[in-house]
Amino acid sequence: MNQSLDNDTISYSRRIMDALRLDPVLLALLLILASFGSLVLYSASGADSGAVLRQGSRIVVALLLLVAIANVPLRVIRKFSIWLYIGGVLMLIAVMFFGEVGKGAQRWLNLGFIRFQPSEILKLAVPMIVSAYLANRVLPVGLKELVVSAVLVVVPVLLIARQPDLGTAILVGSAGFFVLFLAGVRWRVIISLGILLSMMAPLLWKFALHDYQRNRILTLLNPENDPLGSGYHIIQSKIAIGSGGVYGKGWLNGTQSQLDFIPERSTDFIFSVFGEEFGFFGCVVLLLLYLAIIFRGLYIAAHSTENFGRLLAGALSLTFFVYLFVNTGMVAGMLPVVGVPLPLISYGGTSMVTLMMGFGLIMSIRSAKRFLV
Amino acid sequence: MSQREQLKDDYLENRLIRRRLVLAAVFTVMLLSLVLGRLYVLQVLEYEHFSTLSDSNRVRIKALPPTRGLIFDRNGVVMADNLPAYRLEIVREQVHDLDATLEQLRQYVEFSDQDLKRFKQSLSRRRPFESIPLRLNLDDEEVARLAVNLHQFEGVEINARLTRNYPNGEHAVHALGYVSRIDERDLGKVSEVDYAGTTHIGKLGLEKYYEKDLHGEVGIQQVEVNARGRTLRVLSESPPVQGNNLYLTIDSRLQKVAEKAFGDNSGAAVAIDPNNGEILALVSMPVFDPNLFVNGISYDNYNALRDSRRRPLFNRALSGQYPPGSTTKPFYGLLGLESAVSTRDQEVYCIGYYKLPNEERRYRDWKKQGHGHMDLHDAITQSCDVYFYDLAYRMGIDRMSEFMAKFGFGFKTDVDSTGEASGLMPSREWKRGHDGMPWFPGETLITGIGQGALLVTPLQLANSTAAFAIKGLRYRPHLVKTIEKIPEYNRIDIVSQIVEGYSLQRESNWQHVHDAMVNVVHGLRGTAHYSIGRDIQYKVAGKTGTAQVFEVAQDEEYEEEDVIEKLRDHALFISYAPAENPRIAVAVIVENGGHGSSVAAPIARQIMDAYLLEPS
Numbered sequence: 011m012n013q014s015l016d017n018d019t020i021s022y023s024r025r026i027m028d029a030l031r032l033d034p035v036l037l038a039l040l041l042i043l044a045s046f047g048s049l050v051l052y053s054a055s056g057a058d059s060g061a062v063l064r065q066g067s068r069i070v071v072a073l074l075l076l077v078a079i080a081n082v083p084l085r086v087i088r089k090f091s092i093w094l095y096i097g098g099v100l101m102l103i104a105v106m107f108f109g110e111v112g113k114g115a116q117r118w119l120n121l122g123f124i125r126f127q128p129s130e131i132l133k134l135a136v137p138m139i140v141s142a143y144l145a146n147r148v149l150p151v152g153l154k155e156l157v158v159s160a161v162l163v164v165v166p167v168l169l170i171a172r173q174p175d176l177g178t179a180i181l182v183g184s185a186g187f188f189v190l191f192l193a194g195v196r197w198r199v200i201i202s203l204g205i206l207l208s209m210m211a212p213l214l215w216k217f218a219l220h221d222y223q224r225n226r227i228l229t230l231l232n233p234e235n236d237p238l239g240s241g242y243h244i245i246q247s248k249i250a251i252g253s254g255g256v257y258g259k260g261w262l263n264g265t266q267s268q269l270d271f272i273p274e275r276s277t278d279f280i281f282s283v284f285g286e287e288f289g290f291f292g293c294v295v296l297l298l299l300y301l302a303i304i305f306r307g308l309y310i311a312a313h314s315t316e317n318f319g320r321l322l323a324g325a326l327s328l329t330f331f332v333y334l335f336v337n338t339g340m341v342a343g344m345l346p347v348v349g350v351p352l353p354l355i356s357y358g359g360t361s362m363v364t365l366m367m368g369f370g371l372i373m374s375i376r377s378a379k380r381f382l383v
Numbered sequence: 384m385s386q387r388e389q390l391k392d393d394y395l396e397n398r399l400i401r402r403r404l405v406l407a408a409v410f411t412v413m414l415l416s417l418v419l420g421r422l423y424v425l426q427v428l429e430y431e432h433f434s435t436l437s438d439s440n441r442v443r444i445k446a447l448p449p450t451r452g453l454i455f456d457r458n459g460v461v462m463a464d465n466l467p468a469y470r471l472e473i474v475r476e477q478v479h480d481l482d483a484t485l486e487q488l489r490q491y492v493e494f495s496d497q498d499l500k501r502f503k504q505s506l507s508r509r510r511p512f513e514s515i516p517l518r519l520n521l522d523d524e525e526v527a528r529l530a531v532n533l534h535q536f537e538g539v540e541i542n543a544r545l546t547r548n549y550p551n552g553e554h555a556v557h558a559l560g561y562v563s564r565i566d567e568r569d570l571g572k573v574s575e576v577d578y579a580g581t582t583h584i585g586k587l588g589l590e591k592y593y594e595k596d597l598h599g600e601v602g603i604q605q606v607e608v609n610a611r612g613r614t615l616r617v618l619s620e621s622p623p624v625q626g627n628n629l630y631l632t633i634d635s636r637l638q639k640v641a642e643k644a645f646g647d648n649s650g651a652a653v654a655i656d657p658n659n660g661e662i663l664a665l666v667s668m669p670v671f672d673p674n675l676f677v678n679g680i681s682y683d684n685y686n687a688l689r690d691s692r693r694r695p696l697f698n699r700a701l702s703g704q705y706p707p708g709s710t711t712k713p714f715y716g717l718l719g720l721e722s723a724v725s726t727r728d729q730e731v732y733c734i735g736y737y738k739l740p741n742e743e744r745r746y747r748d749w750k751k752q753g754h755g756h757m758d759l760h761d762a763i764t765q766s767c768d769v770y771f772y773d774l775a776y777r778m779g780i781d782r783m784s785e786f787m788a789k790f791g792f793g794f795k796t797d798v799d800s801t802g803e804a805s806g807l808m809p810s811r812e813w814k815r816g817h818d819g820m821p822w823f824p825g826e827t828l829i830t831g832i833g834q835g836a837l838l839v840t841p842l843q844l845a846n847s848t849a850a851f852a853i854k855g856l857r858y859r860p861h862l863v864k865t866i867e868k869i870p871e872y873n874r875i876d877i878v879s880q881i882v883e884g885y886s887l888q889r890e891s892n893w894q895h896v897h898d899a900m901v902n903v904v905h906g907l908r909g910t911a912h913y914s915i916g917r918d919i920q921y922k923v924a925g926k927t928g929t930a931q932v933f934e935v936a937q938d939e940e941y942e943e944e945d946v947i948e949k950l951r952d953h954a955l956f957i958s959y960a961p962a963e964n965p966r967i968a969v970a971v972i973v974e975n976g977g978h979g980s981s982v983a984a985p986i987a988r989q990i991m992d993a994y995l996l997e998p999s
Contacts, residue, residue: 248425252426256426256430265440290427301415335418339421
C-alpha cells in the first residue's frame with residue numbers, strides 16, 4: 011500500500027521531470043550544491059541576508075535559463091552553434107574597441123539594455139562549435155580537423171587573454187581542448203603539443219604575460235616574500251583553511267573569515283571560508299558533491315546517442331571540473347591566483363548563469379537520447 | 384578509398400569517446416585527490432601551526448596604562464594629581480598616506496615640528512595598532528574642530544587620557560620634580576612590559592625617585608580585532624592598578640610662606656624637623672611651572688628657562704653648593720671644647736686680622752678695626768673671624784674634617800630625591816687627590832671660617848643644623864612621610880633612619896655653644912638681633928653667615944658697591960627653634976644677598992613663625 015503510494019509519487023515526479031526534459035539526478039545535485047553555497051555565502055558575506063537573497067534570485071534566473079535550454083532540441087542547438095560562435099567572437103572584437111574597463115581589464119560590453127562579458131558566451135560557444143564541427147567528421151580527428159578546431163579555439167582564447175582575463179581564457183581554452191581530447195586526438199599530438207608549450211613557456215613568460223600575472227606566479231612560489239602585498243591573499247587563505255582543522259570552526263565562526271582577514275572572501279576566495287568553518291571533513295564532502303556532478307555529466311555524455319552530444323556534454327563537464335580545480339588549487343596555495351570562481355558557490359551572477367546554461371545543454375543532450383531514439 | 388575514409392563507424396567512435404571519457408574521469412579523480420591531499424596537509428598535518436597563526440591574527444594584547452599615584456602634602460593638600468586631557472592620536476596601520484593625513488590635520492589643529500619629531504620617534508618603536516599621540520592637551524576649541532572633521536580621517540582618534548597635573552603650578556616644584564614624556568633614554572631603564580601604554584615618566588625629584596611606587600601596575604586586555612585592526616570585543620581583561628599615593632613630609636602652607644619670603648631673591652631654604660629628619664619645606668628660588676614639561680615643553684619655553692640668568696631649573700636646595708661661611712662657627716666652637724683644644728674662657732685678642740707665625744700674610748676679620756678680647760661665647764655671637772682662625776690653627780685640619788663629617792659635611796644626606804650634590808669637606812687626603820699638593824696651614828684657617836674649598840648644599844646645612852639642635856643625633860632627611868599602598872589603601876609610614884652622628888663628651892660643651900647661638904638672635908650684640916631678634920616670641924638659636932663668592936686679593940678691600948651682583952657675597956642663616964626643645968631647623972641661603980643677617984635671617988624667621996605660631 012505504502013510502497014505503491016511511494017512508487018506513484020516517484021513516477022509522478024519523474025513524469026514532471028520528463029515533461030520538463032530535466033535530469034532529476036543532476037538537478038538534485040545542483041540544487042543541493044546551490045543551497046549549500048547559499049549557506050556558505052551567508053557566512054562569507056558577514057551574515058548579509060541581502061547578499062544571499064540577491065544570489066538566490068540569480069540562482070532562480072539561472073535555473074529558469076537551464077530549464078529553457080534543456081527544452082531546446084539538440085539539433086537546433088547544434089545548428090545555432092555557428093551563429094553563437096560568430097556572434098561571440100564579433101562581440102569580443104567589439105569589446106577591444108568599445109569595451110568598458112572594470113578592475114583594470116576591458117571585459118564588459120554595454121548594449122544599452124544589458125551589460126555583460128562576451129567572454130562568457132565563448133565558454134559555451136567554443137565547445138559547441140568544435141563539437142558541432144567534429145560531430146560529422148570521422149573520429150579520431152585527422153590533421154585538417156585538428157588545425158581547423160585549433161583555430162576555432164585559439165582565436166577567442168587570444169582575444170580573451172589580451173583583455174586581460176587569464177581565468178576565462180583558461181576555461182575557454184580547456185573547453186575547446188576537451189572536445190578535441192574526447193574526439194580522440196592522438197596521444198603523440200597531445201604530447202608534442204605539451205612539449206611545444208613547455209618549450210615556449212619562457213617566451214610566454216616574457217611576452218605573453220602581464221606583470222601582475224608574472225607576480226602572481228612568483229608569489230605562489232614564495233608568498234612570504236611579499237606578505238602585505240600580493241602574498242597576503244595566499245597567506246591569509248592558507249591560514250584560514252589550515253586553522254579549520256578536521257571539523258572546522260563551525261558555521262559563522264571562522265575568525266579569519268568573519269574578521270575580514272580573507273580578501274574577496276565571498277567571491278573567488280569563498281572556498282577558504284568554507285575550509286575554515288567546515289574543516290577537512292566538510293571539504294571532502296563538498297569535493298565529493300562536485301565530483302558527483304562531474305561524473306553525472308560524464309555519464310550523460312557516455313550515454314548520448316550522437317557525437318555532438320557526447321563531445322559537448324563531456325567537454326562541459328570537464329570544464330566544470332577545471333573551474334573547481336583551478337579555484338580550490340588557487341585558494342589552497344597550489345596554483346597562482348587566477349580569477350576563477352568556485353562554481354555555483356562564489357557570489358556573482360555571470361558565472362552562475364553560464365554554468366547553469368551549460369547544465370541546460372547537458373540536460374538537452376540527455377533528453378535528445380530519450381526523445382530521438 | 385576516399386569513400387572509406389568518409390565512412391563513420393558510430394560503434395568505434397562511441398568506444399573511442401567513452402574510452403576518453405573514462406580516462407578524463409580518472410584524471411579528474413587524480414587531480415581532486417591532489418587538492419584533497421593538499422587540504423589534508425594544511426588542515427590535519429599543519430593544523431597547529433595555522434591555528435596559532437590564526438589566533439595571533441585576531442587576538443591582540445592591549446596594554447592599559449595605570450593611573451599615576453597622587454601626591455599630597457603632610458596634611459593631605461593635593462600636590463600632584465591627574466586630569467583628563469584630550470590627545471590627538473594616530474594608529475599608523477589604519478592610515479594609508481601618513482604625510483597627506485598630517486598635512487590635512489594641520490588645517491584643524493596646530494602641532495610643532497617638535498611634536499612631529501616626537502611622534503615619529505614613537506612611531507618607530509610602537510606596537511602594532513598602538514595609537515601614538517601626535518598632540519597632547521588639546522583645548523576645547525581644538526577638540527570641537529577636530530571632532531567635526533574626524534570622519535575624514537581613518538586611523539585618527541581623539542582620546543581622553545589621565546595626565547599628570549600640578550594644581551599648584553610652580554609651588555614646591557623643586558621638591559616634587561615633574562613627569563614628562565618617556566624618551567629613548569628612559570626606555571632603556573624601564574621594563575617594556577610594565578611601561579607598555581605609559582607615556583609619561585618621572586624625570587626629576589620625587590616623581591623620579593618614587594617612580595616605582597607612583598607608576599602602578601599595567602593592565603592587560605586581550606581583544607579581538609579584525610583585519611583592519613579595529614577592536615571588536617574584549618576577550619579578557621586584567622585591570623591596571625593605580626600607583627601608590629605619597630604623603631609628603633612637606634607642609635604646603637609652610638612651603639608657600641618660605642617661597643613668598645624670598646621675594647625676588649634667588650636662593651634656597653630647607654626646614655627640617657630635627658627629631659625625625661622630616662623635611663618640612665624645601666625651597667629653591669626662582670621656580671618654574673612643571674606643568675609645562677608634562678605636555679612637552681616647547682623649545683622656546685625651554686630655552687627661556689634654561690638660559691635665564693637666574694637659572695630657575697637649577698635645584699639649589701639639593702644641587703647648589705655654597706661656602707657655608709660663618710655658619711660653621713658653632714660646629715668648630717663645639718669641637719674646640721670637646722677636643723679640649725680650647726676652653727670656654729680662653730680669650731683671643733682680635734686686632735682685625737690674624738697672622739700665622741713666620742708668615743706675612745694677613746687673614747682678615749670682617750670687622751676691620753677688630754673685636755678686641757673675645758671668648759668663645761662672644762666670638763660666636765659677634766662672629767669674630769680671628770678667634771676662629773686661631774682655634775682652627777690650634778685644632779688642625781684633620782680633627783676638623785673628622786668632626787665635621789659626623790655632622791654630615793662633605794657627604795650626601797641620601798635624601799629621597801634626585802640630583803643631590805655631596806658638598807665638600809676638605810682634608811689632607813682630599814687635597815692630595817685633588818691637585819697633588821700638600822695641605823697648607825693657611826687653608827686650615829680659611830676652612831675655619833667656612834670658606835676656601837668647603838662647600839655645602841642648603842639641604843646639608845639644614846640637616847647639620849638639625850643634628851646640632853638635638854646634640855649630635857642625625858637623621859636621614861626625607862620628603863615622603865607615608866606611602867599609601869594601592870589597591871589596599873594600606874598606609875605605610877616611612878621610618879626615620881638615624882645615621883652616624885656625633886656623641887658628645889660633655890653636654891655642657893654643647894650647652895655653652897647653644898647659649899651663644901641663642902644670643903646671636905636674642906643678645907644685644909648678636910649679629911641677627913637687629914634683623915629678627917627684637918620682637919620674636921619664642922627662643923631661637925641661630926648663626927649668620929656670609930659666603931665669599933669673589934676672592935679679594937691680599938691688598939684689596941671688599942667693597943660691596945664695587946662688585947657686580949653676580950659676584951656679591953651669599954647671605955646665610957641657620958637656626959633652630961624653640962631653643963629649649965627644637966621642633967624645626969632651618970637653613971637659608973640667599974644668593975648674592977650681601978649681609979647674611981639682614982636678608983637670610985628674616986626668611987628663616989618667617990618660616991619658623993609660620994611653623995611655630997600658626998600650627999596647621
